[in-house]
Amino acid sequence: MKKFYLVMVAICCLSLSCSGSEPAGVGVDVEELDAQEDLSESLANDLIAMSLAVRKADGDRLDDFWASRVTGTPLGVPSADPRVVANQVSKIEWKLDGSLAEFDRDLYLEQLVALIADYESVEDVRFKVKRAEFMAAGSRAKADLKFFVVGRQSSGRREWIKGLVTVETSRVEGGPWQIERFELTQLKKLQTELEWFSEVSGPAGLNEAFPLFGKGANDGFVNHGAAAADLNQDGFVDIVATGVSGNFLYLNSGDGTFIDASESSLIKFTPPGSGLVLLDYDNDGDRDLFVARVGEQLLLENRLIPDGSLLFHDVSLAAGVSQEAIGFSVVSADVNNDSWPDIYVTSYNRYGTVMPNSWTGATNGTRNLLFVSTGEGAYVEDAESWGVADSRWSYAAQFIDLDVDGDQDLYVANDFGDNAFYQNEGGRFEDRSAAMGIVDSGFGMGVSFGDYDRDGDFDLHVTNMSSTAGKRILQLLYPEDHPMRLSLDKQAEGNSLYQNQGDGTFLNVSADVGGLGGGWAFGGGFVDLDGDGWEDIHTPNGFVSGETMKDT
Numbered sequence: 001m002k003k004f005y006l007v008m009v010a011i012c013c014l015s016l017s018c019s020g021s022e023p024a025g026v027g028v029d030v031e032e033l034d035a036q037e038d039l040s041e042s043l044a045n046d047l048i049a050m051s052l053a054v055r056k057a058d059g060d061r062l063d064d065f066w067a068s069r070v071t072g073t074p075l076g077v078p079s080a081d082p083r084v085v086a087n088q089v090s091k092i093e094w095k096l097d098g099s100l101a102e103f104d105r106d107l108y109l110e111q112l113v114a115l116i117a118d119y120e121s122v123e124d125v126r127f128k129v130k131r132a133e134f135m136a137a138g139s140r141a142k143a144d145l146k147f148f149v150v151g152r153q154s155s156g157r158r159e160w161i162k163g164l165v166t167v168e169t170s171r172v173e174g175g176p177w178q179i180e181r182f183e184l185t186q187l188k189k190l191q192t193e194l195e196w197f198s199e200v201s202g203p204a205g206l207n208e209a210f211p212l213f214g215k216g217a218n219d220g221f222v223n224h225g226a227a228a229a230d231l232n233q234d235g236f237v238d239i240v241a242t243g244v245s246g247n248f249l250y251l252n253s254g255d256g257t258f259i260d261a262s263e264s265s266l267i268k269f270t271p272p273g274s275g276l277v278l279l280d281y282d283n284d285g286d287r288d289l290f291v292a293r294v295g296e297q298l299l300l301e302n303r304l305i306p307d308g309s310l311l312f313h314d315v316s317l318a319a320g321v322s323q324e325a326i327g328f329s330v331v332s333a334d335v336n337n338d339s340w341p342d343i344y345v346t347s348y349n350r351y352g353t354v355m356p357n358s359w360t361g362a363t364n365g366t367r368n369l370l371f372v373s374t375g376e377g378a379y380v381e382d383a384e385s386w387g388v389a390d391s392r393w394s395y396a397a398q399f400i401d402l403d404v405d406g407d408q409d410l411y412v413a414n415d416f417g418d419n420a421f422y423q424n425e426g427g428r429f430e431d432r433s434a435a436m437g438i439v440d441s442g443f444g445m446g447v448s449f450g451d452y453d454r455d456g457d458f459d460l461h462v463t464n465m466s467s468t469a470g471k472r473i474l475q476l477l478y479p480e481d482h483p484m485r486l487s488l489d490k491q492a493e494g495n496s497l498y499q500n501q502g503d504g505t506f507l508n509v510s511a512d513v514g515g516l517g518g519g520w521a522f523g524g525g526f527v528d529l530d531g532d533g534w535e536d537i538h539t540p541n542g543f544v545s546g547e548t549m550k551d552t
Contacts (some may be wrong), residue, residue: 033476040132040472043141043169046177047127054125054149059109066105066179067170073184074101075111087532088194094187108182115161119151128468131475140170141177146468156195163187196529205258210244218244221543222294222328224522227276229287231302232310240289242273247291251310266312270298275329279341281319282377288312292327292345297369301377320379326350326366333399333408335386335424340373344383346394346412356393360441360491362416365393387429392417395445396523402449402458403504413444413462437506440464440496441487448525450535457500461525461537466494466517494518495539 046065053061079095103111116122125148132143149161168181201207211218226241236252249267250258262268273291281288286305289312291298299321300312316322325347335342347366349356356362368390370383383389392414399408407424414420419440422429433439438460446463453459470492478485495516498506510516516537518524524539 051125072182222274225276292330343371345369356416446523450526460498
């Protein structure tokens with residue numbers, strides 16, 4: 001089950017009335033809710049299988065999910081010419097008037113497949129259940145779905161088809177759900193004029209092969225860090241990354257390829273980490289490496305200066321940073337303006353072994369660490385006295401001088417609860433997030449600052465989760481205006497964008513900019529992808545997967 005469904009079920013159980021059958025004051029039978037969600041999942045799983053059939057161009061398998069006769073929305077040409085909506089991006093929309101017609105299954109599928117007839121490759125297809133109503137002892141259903149198709153046209157353009165559809169479907173025992181009615185309410189395409197990005201990790205020498213999740217050493221989900229800087233001072237940016245079998249260093253050859261220098265630099269032989277930061281901890285002119293870990297934290301000194309060789313020596317114990325944490329990420333800045341870099345480690349907890357003491361306000365994570373430099377490459381852990389020993393399942397952080405007073409402030413994204421913005425008051429941080437309007441109570445897993453509206457100040461992007469299943473469950477649990485619904489909607493709505501008002505406060509403009517659903521999102525943030533001078537937002541997403549798409 002996905003995290004959000006577990007959260008909803010837990011909250012529902014905690015709010016049971018004395019009879020044990022209903023959430024207090026809501027009137028929803030929990031057992032019935034569970035049965036409805038099981039049916040929704042069965043429909044969703046068949047839609048995943050159908051999506052996979054489209055990706056594989058498996059017409060026989062695709063037929064399994066459609067009735068022999070289909071009442072559907074006729075698809076002709078788009079109702080308008082392409083309209084430019086961004087740099088090199090155009091949108092095409094169909095004007096849907098609600099008309100329906102009856103088709104033979106093969107003829108209707110031909111219309112749908114014609115939407116991608118000129119695709120050279122189909123990269124992803126997804127149908128997701130937004131809402132479902134089941135009838136006839138669970139053998140019939142009416143459901144609202146959203147779907148998308150991502151692919152590359154033969155001309156090289158990349159295209160993204162999005163749509164909303166209401167379906168009526170039925171199944172016989174042991175068989176798949178079959179669509180009988182397919183009523184489109186929205187259909188549009190986004191196209192790029194040029195191919196912006198291509199996957200080149202293979203020819204570039206950056207593709208490491210790891211065991212499948214759950215096999216061998218790959219039994220966790222925390223080895224996910226990367227950092228980039230010129231480590232050998234040849235003028236090209238190199239890459240350090242974590243992995244399940246150790247850590248990796250790739251040196252830039254300057255010709256679009258990288259050389260694996262993990263063993264020769266000794267980085268390969270260090271224990272696997274999660275978060276990485278490159279910093280000059282000893283102020284000798286080269287970049288050293290700090291590795292946040294589940295276990296003892298790790299500091300590796302770059303011996304390029306003074307030895308002339310790119311070797312990394314473990315100085316964790318001597319530097320005073322070999323302390324235990326569930327380290328998920330790490331950032332660095334000079335918090336006390338003494339010209340020596342300090343280090344902040346966000347510490348999570350052993351999820352699964354230890355469960356959050358609240359799904360929306362957990363405080364039983366492990367304390368974060370602040371290593372303050374004492375000069376000459378030594379550190380003292382001082383998070384408590386600085387006021388940043390946060391223990392709220394912290395996932396990510398970023399330093400920034402947000403109030404432009406000459407010292408570094410700190411934003412911390414917390415899973416299962418409120419985030420924190422710590423304003424540096426000189427020798428101590430104070431949490432000002434509530435007063436500034438940037439608490440953000442989603443499942444925080446990333447933070448980034450940038451000037452998205454180009455008004456000269458920093459805005460805030462917070463990475464959270466968005467969940468179609470979560471929203472579906474909330475619709476069953478609570479009416480739209482119920483206080484609990486209003487509170488929990490935040491947990492499923494996705495990433496947040498806060499606009500800096502210029503007076504020390506922020507305004508949540510996520511809905512105004514179109515919504516920022518990113519799925520099971522991590523990290524990411526502001527970057528000008530198309531070089532037009534405006535900050536775009538990138539969000540990586542996903543989680544560990546099983547052997548089929550149903551297990552994702």
